[in-house]
Amino acid sequence: MSPEQTSNSEHKQNARAEHGHDTETAPDQKPIKVSHAITVLLLIVGVMVVLGVIGILPREHAASALEDRTKELAAPSVITLAPKPGNPVEEVTLPGNVTSYSDSPIYARTSGYLTHWYYDIGAKVKQGALLAEIASPEVDQQLAQAEADLNTALANANNARIQADRYKGLVTDNAVSQQDTDTFVNQAASTSAQVKSAQANVQRLKELTSFEKVYAPFDGVITARRVDTGQLIDAGAGQTPSSELFHMQAVNTLRVYTNLPGVFSASVKRGETINLTFAEHPGQVFQGKLVRTADAIDPASRTLLVEVDVDNRKGNLLAGTLAEVHFKVNPVGNVFVLPVSVLIFRNEGLRVGTVTGDTAHLAPVTIGQDDGRTVQIITGLTAQDQVIQNPPDSLIDGEKVHVLTPQEMKAAEGAQKNGGI
Incomplete structure (x- = not known):
């Protein structure tokens, strides 16, 4: 090996030793434990959860703040005023429902076909007047059969009676046995009972045939006719109004019902004269008589149901209209005067909004005199109440509102108008 190759080999070995890649030291490395990996993973998950919470909380806070702001802006702005004391009330005007003295639907008592009717709507009829006729041939045939059965029963009863009388005479002479005599006597009694049953059946069918003619039950006026010639008629009162033949009302005397506040119940007496006015007859005053009361205060409305009868023989008034009933009452409690604009008309009655x-x-309030601009509040308010002026029609009980002064309300309306422009 040359000196250069030896030098390069030593240099590579030194380099692997510096970087920890020496093959001789690799077996000494320790593997990563599973618990350490799980710990690291949990730390990572915890950090992600913290970061998520940090991001969610501000959004929830912003949503809650937006919801509160929306509710605050949705609350209507109102102006309130204190009720002004007024003079004691000596007359109470209440709405009254006008009804006929008698009101009756008329149904058929027998089935068949209508052959003729004699009165139409608006006709004034007397009690017992023939209103219509019904043809019921089935009932007629049943009556004929029942009469024939009655004749048969009479003949059998007569024969049984004769036989019983004959055996009663013979048994005294010992010509017949007592047992045979008793048999004929019992047979006579049985046939006599059959006669009574047949007579009752005949009477029933005669009454049914009498119902083929429909009569007026009282003096009155025909307000509805729901049948015509040839129509099939079913007996009895059906589940729909179309099953009735006629509708009648007695209108010579009309009943006017109204609910008097309980605080004035001691001010009215039976027999006293009550003034009535009607929108259909401006400027006219009709007089009625207080004939009866419920003699009990309704716990739901705290009112007394009162009936006033008014003479209508001239036919000026119509049942179903609305009357104004004027009661003279003794002054009770405090009276407040408010503008008419504070009144809220609801199905359950008059209401006034307070804050x-x-x-x-x-x-819930009761009004007294009403001059078109102001109205007297008899019951329902106290001097400490703050009454809403010009309440919105959508106002509900328990709703949150913004109470503003007239100046603040005017400024808010001006700002809204300028903003709209």
Whole structure:
């Protein structure tokens, strides 16, 4: 080996020794343990989780802040005012439902075909007037058969009675046995019962045939006719209004029902005269009589159901209309005067919006006099309530609101208008 080759070989060996690649030292290296690898992997996962949490928390905080901001912006802005005390109420005006004195659907009691009707809608009829006729040949045939069965039963009963009487006479002379006599006596009693059964069946069918003619049950007016000539009629009251023949109402006297607040229940008495007004008759006042009350306060509405009867023999009023019932009452409690714009009309009745803190509430109220601009609130408010002016129609009980002064509201409306421009 030349000196140069020897020098290169030593140089390579030195280099492998410096870099730890000496083949003689390789067997001394220790392998990496599994536990150390798992530890490293867990550390990596932990770091990733921490980094994820650090990224998620700010996003959740931002989403929560956005939700709170959205709810804050969604809350309507309102102006409140304190209720103004008013003069004691001496008259209460309440809405009243006008109904007929009697209201009855008329159904058929026998099945068949309508052969004729005699009165149409709007016709005034007297009690017992013939309204329509129904042809029911099946019932007629059943009646004829029942009458024939009755005649047969009468003949059998008469024969059994004669035989029983004959045997009763012969048994005293020992001409016949007591057993035969008892048999004929029992047979006479049985045939007599059959006669009564046949008579009852005949009477039933006669009543059914009498229902072929439909009569008016009371004096009144025909408000609906739902049948025509030739139509098939089913007996009895069906599940649909179309199964009724006519609809009648007694309208010579009308009933007006209204709910009087319980605080005024002691102010009304049976027999007193009550004034009524109707939108259909402006400027006219009709007088009715308070005939009865429920004699109990409704626990749900705290009102007393009152019935006022009004004479309608002239036919000026119509059932189904809405009346204003004027009650003279004794002054009770405090009265507040508010603009009409504070009233909220809901299906469950009149409401007024009030604010407690930043929460809106819908208070049920009873109104007194109403001059078109202001209204008297008889019940439902206190002097400490803050009433919402011009409440939004969408206001609900328990909703959060922003209470602003008139100046703040005007400034907000101006800013919104300029922003829209």
